[in-house]
Amino acid sequence: MPDEGYYSYLRNRIGALLLLDGRDNGTYGGMLLEDKLVRYRKDTLLAGMLNPDFFERSNVRLREFLCGHGLLQMVATYDASTKLEPFIDARGRFYFETASDARATSPTKAMEHAVGVASNGWAFWQVERTRERLDTVRQRYLDQFER
Incomplete structure (x- = not known):
């Protein structure tokens, strides 16, 4: 460079x-x-x-x-x-x-688009490497920043 x-x-x-x-x-x-x-x-x-x-x-x-x-x-x-x-x-x-992409505005919308069923997307998605659910990851960061 x-x-x-x-x-x-x-x-x-x-x-x-x-x-x-x-x-x-x-x-x-x-x-x-x-x-x-x-x-x-x-x-x-x-x-x-x-x-x-x-x-x-x-x-x-x-x-x-x-x-x-x-x-x-x-x-x-x-x-x-x-x-x-x-x-x-x-x-x-x-x-x-x-x-x-409007289909991915929330974990639930993304889930609905991916599998055709609307449910709790926060509980559906997982971190590929650890298999930790998205709601668990989210809560950990909310607790960390006290929100």
Whole structure:
């Protein structure tokens, strides 16, 4: 990156956002993005999607969900030849479109859309890695911030 100020500008854009567990994130340090891709496979699905072959190996349900919402073609992948600014712009558009999807305005609405039944979405959704229910995660953070 020729200009550190420009790099900082790009890093602060929404398309550069990637949420990881704090413990995992800290171990990556100053590694180059292309070097982090292998590690990202075991992190969140959103992180794993950065890998160009992410959908070739598995993740069928996610691919079907993205196809069904017209989002699959918006998934931006990364390799060493990828230009950073267009990649971050594409990622930002993907986040915007994903967040704008009216079917996902609440866990219950998302559940209704995903399985065709309206029920308590907070109790339905689970964290993939830990199998912890969304209502449990939510309550833990509400308790932590006393809300």
